[in-house]
Amino acid sequence: MAEEKDNKLSSYLERLKQQAATQQHYGGDITPEEAKMDMRDCPACGAGRAFEKGLTSCAYCGFVFMDIKLTDGVNIKKENNS
Amino acid sequence: MSDNPLLEPIHGITLEDYSAACAKMGSGLSEADIAKALGVEVPVWQEANLLWPERMKQDETFHIVTLFGQYFGQADQHPKFSNLKAAVSAEGGANTDRIKSDKRFYEELEVARQVAYEYGLDGAQWIADKYGITLGDFQIAASNWNAQIHQDIAADFDGYNERQAAYRAKYQQLFADAQGGNVADDIEF
Amino acid sequence: MFGFFNKKYDNPALLEEMKTRQERWFAFLDKLEARMQELTTAAIPGLREIFDQDADPYKRAHSNMLQGLLGQINHMRQKANDIKDEQIIDFVYQAEAMVPAVTSTVGRDYHNRIMNFRMACLNRHYIFDEKLNKCIQRLQLAAGERDLERAYQEQLRAFESIRDKFSCRQCGGNITIEKMFFIDTYVTCPFCHSQNTFSPSTGARMILHDARALAEQRTAHLRRAYEKSDPREPELEKVYLRAMIDEWNKIIPDMAEENEKFYQRLLREQYFHHFK
Structure with missing residues (x-):
């Protein structure tokens, strides 16, 4: 009787642990990613993005990268508007 | 309301935009999809995503967070996201x-x-598997029903509790059966 | 005058029923307690193992397992509450309705016995509840605190090792990342002044996520000092909050301005709570 109960408890625990370890989590697994560097060239004229002319439009052909007004955020500031 | 500096857009992203974006993220859209729909690049979106919750933390009147909930519930009507949906099955769509x-x-x-959580499952995933409903859509429904449910509770507290207890009993039984019973099922008075 | 109030009332069946009911109630709670202790003790090693093996930064596998265990413990709590309502409380009402009025001598005697029964049963339930809360606490604390300081120091080292290993996507010039970033950001090439986009590693992003928890770990002694003060000393809370925000700002200097605003709110609320 006591043995049966112990078995039940340990099989419950084993099952719970197994389920916790193997079940899929909402949003999926988080795959660790390395830091990386990238760049968005101007899709209109192919030029790189120049700092002096701001982030919102292309310094060379005027293509609008982002049709918004940047405010003072964390690293991006008002001055970064084109 | 418009004088409230805490409601000023962040990098052009309004609270309406942000709230709808959060709902859509919960429905499986990626950050890149979100940024594109809002007409910004990912670094700009990530700053807004960091700073809007700060505004909510700073606002002790809870006005911002209340509006957030309201706009979150209206995400399906937001023009910037109206054409964007994560892929779901027909049954999922109906549910x-x-x-x-x-x-x-x-x-x-x-x-x-x-x-489901009380039985060690990932409840959000269980709903997605079983009904094809994303967490984002689930939370949209929650925001929309919230006020009505509060009214229902005020009008018929016992009726509400009875329904809740019946649902609880139903799902406790379901999940308990799946794990071979509860640990203390054999202990009787 | 008529001997009415002294009329003998005797109900041995009720007394016997109270005695056996109390014994059954105690035995029932003994069994539940034994089971929850067994469950807790048996679960702790597995809970630790899952925590240590869980590669997920949010430790979701551990959290699900813990939730499941707490679910079972709370199921036992529910079971005891249901039995208490059905078999103890309802019974007390029925018994009180059955015996003579409390204003009579025999009535008072029986009401006292019922009250003693009720108190004994409820006290036993109180002890059960205390033990149950202890089990919950043991399960919650089983895996220990995450060592956020170590994770943070690891990320600092990782950043030092990669910060000068990037090059401009436009001209190929070497770019040194000036400081640790926790979200995507634009980085300007020192040679051609092109705007590159830097995406920090998952580990670095988690520092932002865990920054407050780390700041709280670093200042836990101050929080404990405040919590130990009796009556609670508002000045000690202020000291704790200030130190916690300072640590938070050290970890994420970029968020210092926002954290300051949050701190001001906390202070206003503290004022409200302590002096309302």
Whole structure:
């Protein structure tokens, strides 16, 4: 009787642990990613993005990268508007 | 309201935009999709995503967070996201419509989701697997039903509790059976 | 005058029923307690193992397992509450309705016995509840605190090792990342002044996520000092909050301005709570 109960408890625990370890989590697994560097060239004229002319439009052909007004955020500031 | 500096857009992203974006992220859209829909690049979106919650933390009147909930519930109507949907099955689509139109269905699944967690499952994933409803859509339904459910509780507290208890009993039974019973099922008075 | 109030009332069946009911109630709670202790003790090693093996930064596998265990413990709590309502409380009402009025001598005697029964049963339930809360606490604390300081120091080292290993996507010039970033950001090439986009590693992003928890770990001694003060000393809370925000700002200097605003709110609320 006591043995049966112990078995039940340990099989419950084993099952719970197994389920916790193997079940899929909402949003999926988080795959660790390395830091990386990238760049968005101007899709209109192919030029790189120049700092002096701001982030919102292309310094060379005027293509609008982002049709918004940047405010003072964390690293991006008002001055970064084109 | 418009004088409230805490409601000023962040990099052009308004609270309406941000709230809808959060709902859509919960429905499986990526950050890149979100940024594109808002007409910004990912670094700009990530700053807004960091700073809007700060505004909520700073606002002790809870005005911002209340509006957030309201706009979150209206995410499906947001023009910038109206054409953007994560892929779902036909059945999932039908259930998603139902949870937003059938209050009892929402109430039942909300209980089911909680009880799933109490049995060691990922409740949000269980709802997605079983009904094809994303967490984002589930939360949209929650925001939309919230006020009505509060009214229901005020009008008929016992009736509400009875329904909740019945849902609980149903799902406790379901999940307990799946794990071979509860640990103390054999202990009787 | 008529001997009415002294009329003998005797109900041995009720006394016997109270005695056996109390014994059954105690035995029932003994069994539940034994089971929850067994469950807790048996679960702790597995809970630790899952925590240590869980590669997920949010430790979701551990969290699900813990939730499941707490679910079972709370199921036992529910079971005891249901039995208490059905078999103890309802029984007390029925018994009180059955015996003579409390204003009579025999009535008072029986009401006292019922009250003693009720108190004994409820006290036993109180002890059960305390033990149950202890089990919950043991399960919650089983895996220990995450060592956020170590994770943070690891990320600092990782950043030092990669910060000068990037090059401009436009001209190929070497770019040194000036400081640790926790979200995507634009970085300007020192040679051609092109705007590159830097995406920090998952580990670095988690520092932002865990920054407050780390700041709280670093200042836990101050929080404990505040919590130990009796009556609670508002000045000690202020000291704790200030130190916690300072640590938070050290970890994420970029968020210092926002954290300051949050701190001001906390202070206003503290004022409200302590002096309302």
